[in-house]
Amino acid sequence: MAEIAEDVRERFAGFVREEVNPGAIERDVEGIGIPRTVLRKSAELGLLNYSIPRALGGGGADLFRWGVVLEELGYHCEDGSFPLVLSLHAAVANAIHQAASPAVAERVVAPLVRGERFACFAYSDGTDAFSFRSTAKKKGDRYLLDGDKQMVTGGLEGDVFMTYVRREDNDDLAVFLIERDDPGVTIEPVEVSGFRAAGMARLRFEGVELSEERMLVPFDGISHAQLFLNDRRGLLVCGLLGRMRAIVEDVAVSVGQTMRYGRPLSELTSVQATLGRMHVAVETARAMAHRALHGFRHADRSSVFDPDMAVAKYYVIEQAITVATSALRVTGGCGYMRHSNYERYLRDFHGGIAGGGAQDILEVNLGAYLSSMLGRRHCRELNQ
Amino acid sequence: MKVILSGTLLRFVGYEREIEVEARTVGEAINAVEARHDALRNVLRDGSGAVRTTHQLFVNGEQVGRNGLERPVGRADVLEVLTAIAGG
Numbered sequence: 001m002a003e004i005a006e007d008v009r010e011r012f013a014g015f016v017r018e019e020v021n022p023g024a025i026e027r028d029v030e031g032i033g034i035p036r037t038v039l040r041k042s043a044e045l046g047l048l049n050y051s052i053p054r055a056l057g058g059g060g061a062d063l064f065r066w067g068v069v070l071e072e073l074g075y076h077c078e079d080g081s082f083p084l085v086l087s088l089h090a091a092v093a094n095a096i097h098q099a100a101s102p103a104v105a106e107r108v109v110a111p112l113v114r115g116e117r118f119a120c121f122a123y124s125d126g127t128d129a130f131s132f133r134s135t136a137k138k139k140g141d142r143y144l145l146d147g148d149k150q151m152v153t154g155g156l157e158g159d160v161f162m163t164y165v166r167r168e169d170n171d172d173l174a175v176f177l178i179e180r181d182d183p184g185v186t187i188e189p190v191e192v193s194g195f196r197a198a199g200m201a202r203l204r205f206e207g208v209e210l211s212e213e214r215m216l217v218p219f220d221g222i223s224h225a226q227l228f229l230n231d232r233r234g235l236l237v238c239g240l241l242g243r244m245r246a247i248v249e250d251v252a253v254s255v256g257q258t259m260r261y262g263r264p265l266s267e268l269t270s271v272q273a274t275l276g277r278m279h280v281a282v283e284t285a286r287a288m289a290h291r292a293l294h295g296f297r298h299a300d301r302s303s304v305f306d307p308d309m310a311v312a313k314y315y316v317i318e319q320a321i322t323v324a325t326s327a328l329r330v331t332g333g334c335g336y337m338r339h340s341n342y343e344r345y346l347r348d349f350h351g352g353i354a355g356g357g358a359q360d361i362l363e364v365n366l367g368a369y370l371s372s373m374l375g376r377r378h379c380r381e382l383n384q
Numbered sequence: 385m386k387v388i389l390s391g392t393l394l395r396f397v398g399y400e401r402e403i404e405v406e407a408r409t410v411g412e413a414i415n416a417v418e419a420r421h422d423a424l425r426n427v428l429r430d431g432s433g434a435v436r437t438t439h440q441l442f443v444n445g446e447q448v449g450r451n452g453l454e455r456p457v458g459r460a461d462v463l464e465v466l467t468a469i470a471g472g
Binding site for chain 1: 446
């Protein structure tokens with residue numbers, strides 16, 4: 001992993017420091033998305049497309065390596081939205097490539113790899129997964145789509161939307177590609193608390209007429225979405241991990257320079273204990289996340305619910321919130337100032353509560369999984 | 385044998401968590417539950433009639449894959465359908 005960290009430092013850290021970090025606070029205050037010029041440059045540098053297959057013009061890295069790159073990026077990058085948007089774009093581009101016809105893949109995926117267009121995952125329908133209201137109605141050899149996707153990360157700058165609608169001809173969820181300039185598509189900004197530069201948007205489509213080739217997956221879109229989200233859990237936390245490390249280092253320096261009662265704050269045992277707890281939080285979160293990333297190389301890749309991915313997502317988010325809160329507590333009034341960035345990072349980490357499956361749902365799913373597997377096995381052994 | 389459903393599936397079976405059925409295979413057990421609760425069919429199966437990947441099947445705590453529908457089961461066995469769905 002040291003080799004990957006060095007690669008990130010050499011190839012991308014300068015770009016992040018000079019072209020991404022300077023606008024982080026303004027983007028957060030104004031709710032402005034990461035500029036397209038930055039995303040395009042990140043493609044030119046081989047970052048945006050790092051995990052996209054070489055055959056498509058990408059870097060060809062596997063998801064383990066990509067996760068470590070995102071972690072290192074999170075360490076260098078003061079805008080948590082940047083690694084989030086990069087990882088989401090690459091995941092959607094790969095998913096489109098896997099499902100689309102060769103003609104659609106050629107037309108749609110190639111510009112995504114070059115960073116000329118941007119891809120989003122438009123799933124959330126404001127309902128449970130079996131009650132989606134967004135629909136596709138068959139009309140001759142075409143489909144008419146009507147729907148409302150209320151939370152689309154990256155949607156403000158998105159050009160291509162992988163979206164999920166209920167087909168009226170088979171009453172099942174299908175996956176379609178909608179494009180920004182399709183007649184009937186509207187995109188509106190959505191105010192959020194954290195990741196404010198990730199371009200959260202509401203995507204509405206009314207009477208959008210699409211050819212059949214825009215249908216990526218004809219049925220069981222629920223399973224398609226769950227497979228997609230399963231991988232997202234392992235990757236979306238990586239950027240946060242890097243930022244957690246940076247926060248702990250920043251706090252350690254800060255309390256070493258802050259004088260109270262004639263000595264550095266870092267000499268107070270309560271402060272040392274806080275730093276110790278923050279370090280434990282970071283290192284245990286890294287261990288959980290790296291175990292999940294190893295799963296990309298070794299586990300059953302067809303799993304719609306990999307408990308390791310769910311545990312990693314759940315645990316890293318909880319620890320990230322703890323680390324940012326501890327930073328605010330130990331630095332007092334200094335940490336509360338906007339320039340310290342801790343409150344912004346805390347809001348970003350809170351964004352992770354909902355992303356990739358809400359924390360409370362993951363608790364339920366993990367409990368049900370254990371009950372299905374271990375509880376029943378235990379009962380069977382008792383009965384033997 | 386007993387079929388256990390949980391979470392999001394319960395509303396499609398009138399919140400009947402445990403259902404006793406007569407079945408020789410996992411597939412027959414699923415058919416029997418669907419026969420009793422018609423609304424469950426579209427939830428368990430996709431547009432092609434296959435059991436959705438998102439439902440994970442466990443027989444006595446051991447996970448069976450998509451090809452496990454032919455697996456023989458007996459009266460004392462328990463089939464559990466886990467639907468670990470997130471996002472919506």
